[in-house]
Amino acid sequence: MKINVKRIPPAGERLTGVEAGWIMELDTPDTQFLHEIAYDLLAQVQGLTLLVTGTLRTTATLRCSRCLKMFEQLLVVREFVVHRQLHGEDFADLTADIREDILLELPQRALCGAQCKGLCPDCGQDLNEARCGCRPRADAGRWAVLDQLKLKR
Ligand SMILES: [Zn+2]
Numbered sequence: 508m509k510i511n512v513k514r515i516p517p518a519g520e521r522l523t524g525v526e527a528g529w530i531m532e533l534d535t536p537d538t539q540f541l542h543e544i545a546y547d548l549l550a551q552v553q554g555l556t557l558l559v560t561g562t563l564r565t566t567a568t569l570r571c572s573r574c575l576k577m578f579e580q581l582l583v584v585r586e587f588v589v590h591r592q593l594h595g596e597d598f599a600d601l602t603a604d605i606r607e608d609i610l611l612e613l614p615q616r617a618l619c620g621a622q623c624k625g626l627c628p629d630c631g632q633d634l635n636e637a638r639c640g641c642r643p644r645a646d647a648g649r650w651a652v653l654d655q656l657k658l659k660r
């Protein structure tokens with residue numbers, strides 16, 4: 508996203524609009540930006556400094572780390588700030604700044620919902636949709652049996 512620095516009036520200029528999701532340059536099987544990025548910014552030039560502040564908002568398509576389904580998550584950058592020295596150029600490109608701040612909003616572990624039950628570790632059934640016939644994970648049970656053996660000795 509390029510802004511015309513020379514056209515910014517002394518009081519600043521409000522910039523609103525959308526950028527295509529592909530400016531994120533990120534399209535993996537687990538993280539996609541298929542929706543537009545909406546921006547609402549105030550650009551100001553103070554002496555030789557460009558100051559841009561405002562908010563960014565987009566919806567990312569992520570893969571849930573528990574059930575492996577794709578889901579959509581709203582990402583909002585509430586305090587987008589760019590502070591840049593100007594060297595007489597006409598345009599300032601904010602694309603890299605936008606990209607960086609939106610990436611910081613991505614969750615470390617994507618979850619379609621806090622209540623997601625995930626997949627059965629044994630048969631792969633999506634436990635959000637239906638239960639499977641597998642017994643609960645055997646580990647706890649095995650230890651319980653060992654404990655009982657010890658007690659009997
Ligand atoms: Zn899930």
Ligand SMILES: [Zn+2]
Binds near residue numbers: 628629630631640
């Ligand atoms: Zn199962």
